[in-house]
Amino acid sequence: MSLLQRLEKEKIPVKVRDEESKKSDSPKSEKKDKYEDLKIKIHKEVIDEMNKEIKKKGLTDETLDESINDIVKNILDRDAGFLPYSERQTIALEIVNEVIGLGPLEGLIEDEDVSEIMVNGPKQVYVEKKGRIVQTDIVFRDESHVMHIIDKIVSPIGRRIDESMPMVDARLKDGSRVNAIIPPLSLKGPCITIRKFSKDPFKIQDLIRFGTLSSNIAKFLEACVRSKLNIVISGGTGSGKTTALNVLSSFIPNDERIVTIEDAAELQLKQDHVITLETRAANIEGKGAITMRNLVKNSLRMRPDRIVVGEVRAGEALDMLQAMNTGHDGSLTTGHANTPRDMLSRLETMVLMSGMDLPVRAIREQIAAAIDVIVQQSRLKDGSRKITHVTEVVGMEGETIVLQDIFTFIQKGTDKNGNVVGEHRATGIVPKFLTQIEEQGIKLPREIFLPSD
Template sequence: MPEPFVVRPREGFVRGAQPVAPVAAEAAPRHPVLEPLAEYLDDPDVTDLFVNGADGLFVDRGRGAERAGRWRATERDVRELAVALIGLGGRHIDDAHPAVDVRLEHGMRVHAVLPPVSRGGTVISVRVPRRTRLDLPGLQAAGVVDAGGRVRLEQLIAARENLLITGAAGTGKTTLLSALLSRVPSTERIVTIEDVAELAPDHPHHVALEARQANLEGAGGIGLARLVREALRMRPDRLVVGECRGEEVRELLSALNTGHDGGAGTLHANGLDDVPARLEALGALAGMSDTALARQVASAIGCVIHLHRGRDGVRRVAGAGRPVVREGRLAMEGLPWA
């Protein structure tokens, strides 16, 4: 019976507690701060890790979150782990900044929330990138699209259609967008803009811009809206916003309506029918009326591709639509998907 995995920060936490299982010889070198999670980071099936304070660690291997029974940690341990992980990403988390998102080595994404914002203790969420970058054939093999859907996606990229990829959290929006951008001709320049850089297309001319958190004095922050404006001065052939979540939607729509074809973005939405309401909410943050937003979206976006994660854990393209204006409001018109 293996010993329980216990995080012991006061025995040299920053240097890293020893994992239960030894790190595989072929595993890529990683910072010692990540050693408490090494056993799970080395599992090729793991897509997400969730540390819920002293309540324990949960692991998602594509079948939903499952408790990692050998993990043991106190609230103090988990808080120190959160501070170390966020610091490794070049940002800071403390009582004045209790919720922070960072990108670590190898594309790993970490989000942490401290009490009292998180009532049950420090919460850490880790998105683990796939070791193998999936292209469109790989997505077809994984069941995300069938042969007809793959052909349709390739046609959209070749036609320089402006795309919006939607879905709930964990449905594979970033993975699909990276695969699509990998199909962009090598002669074109891709500029991606993200709050935390995750897009990694297999493309020779990809420029990634990442938002920057303000320093302790509240200065130096650079948000997505400004980065979109900066990207327009970089002569992008494909302008991409990794996730629209605020006022940057105005700059993106303006850009896509002024000759920047072949652009893309992602958006959290539970279904195609929910997309208009989500966009209207973002438009309101940018000071846009529902009518103005509807006209901008209908003119800028050629196709909305919606992803869904089934109970079997498989991500699939659930449908596609085209934004239209009906009675002055944004609506979705379904498109055949095959």
């Protein structure tokens, strides 16, 4: 999208809120910006000036920020010279964010302590900070303002949202995951949920420092990835599955060809040979959709050494299991489940969603043969994320898939601040695939499997 096209999109009229909508607002949300009219006036003038500047000087993205800052400053000095300098600076920042950023959300995007942003209509914005959800004092002008920000997020990546397609998954430039849903599905107005990712992807040392896992579990999982075991990371929403997947994927050797498959590309792999595939929604005629199943099948023709699937939710689970069973060892994926055993049940259900009429025993045999390790991640009561189980899939015994825990997290209680107190412990069981790890030339000290006192 050219600069001119981008700026033309900024000319979205601001709806004046009617009396009915004003009455429906809660007292907390009736906060009025005393400079709102001034900002709207300057915003429109900035867009007009930028269009002239782009046509005259042929500006590029690199020079756009600086030019907008200069134009906003000049207009403010002319029309709002009576305001204190600090207030003019604040207004200038808000206008620049509105023109080239995500408006009121820009400050939250930049705040490294914020891990999740939740916009519940124009007058309610929550964030997650250090595991705690708190309401901010940020508000939008009205519903059209929120819609404008959603459009700025989804348009650059070729997605759309309107009444005919009122839900969308997207991503920001830094890979942060975005979901938006609008009326008539959302009765509270347009809603945005942004799952932020660190600008510098977390490394295994960061997870050890956070207490997500122990150093022994880190050594064990690194050995599992390097020796090409198939791993499933399971957990609930917001438990840190994608972060864990990103960290484990970093252990894949640099000389291997990796194909990643996601609904919205968010993995941040640093290896040289990475192919990133992303699903595509149907067009306005309901055609042209490319699903996870399509991409998993296609990835098998791309000569991958590793297949990394962001999350299995439906029939693609069958294709993923078949890939794991037909020579694509070392594959990684995530799935929603509360325990390792639940993850197996979910996989059975997802395989059945593929439309294949397979007997349950056959499905379980596929799962037992394909998956080597389940890593269970949970978000605890205090907001912290912990790997609570590292579990080996041993095989079949009768009609049941046999699991055995290698490491678990033992919660001992909470401290006076409400923080969870506990520790990661080995169960004392040595995994059966340890021989396979050692055959790859990776030596793990046996002591890491000894239970601590």
